Amino acid sequence: MEEKSYFAHPTAVIDEACTIGEGTRIWHFSHIMSGAVVGKNCNIGQNVVISPDVTLGTNVKVQNNVSIYTGVTCGDDVFLGPSCVFTNVTNPRSAVNRRGQYARTHVGKGATIGANATVVCGHDIGEYAFIGAGAVVTKDVQPYAMLVGNPARFAGWMSRNGCKLKFDGNGEEVPAYAFCSETNEKYELYRGVVKFIGDVNDESAI
Secondary structure (H helix, E strand, O other), X not given: OOOOOOEEOOXXXXXXXXXXXXXXXXXXXXXXXXXXXXXXXXXXXXXXXXXXXXXXXXXXXXXXXXXXXOOEEEOOOOEEOOOOEEOOOOOOEOOEOOOOOOOOEEEOXXXXXXXXXXXOXXXXXXXXXXXXXXXXXXXXXXOOEEEEOOOOEEEEEEOOXXXXXXXXXXXXXXXXXXXXXXXXXXXXXXXXXXXXXXXXXXXXXX
């Protein structure tokens, strides 16, 4: 028997024709379905379902009780909090078969989706965005943006390390700047768009 490069708990169900990367761990009662692609060094918690054609990047952490339905893709370093929800049909009816009419949702690199949050399908989550616990996302989310509430509303900007950024201006007429309180990395806000500048110890970032 071919030795697996990943760990799967004995209660996990791993269908044929799925791809699971080296170093990934899959825990109790989780189900990886045919056609799913799970990257390297991911952690798939208990009672997780990963549906056909879902793609997860490297180092994605999926907490307990998350169902990731067809139409969803995640970049590297994404965090999916406990019991967060993805939909994949905009107008579901029990009596109407809409299989194959799935709206796409992409979760960008480094983004966080909090516990019990819901992402309505067809709306992308930008890189390093932060969706608060219980939020209901009904529109696209910009990179580095923090959204909270139902419906989800803008509540600030977050660093790559997950710290709230405090800019020195509103960034409308001239760029405003902020530094991550944990890493001291620099960010620019200009006309509603946040960009990562880099390490302030690097001369190119000054």
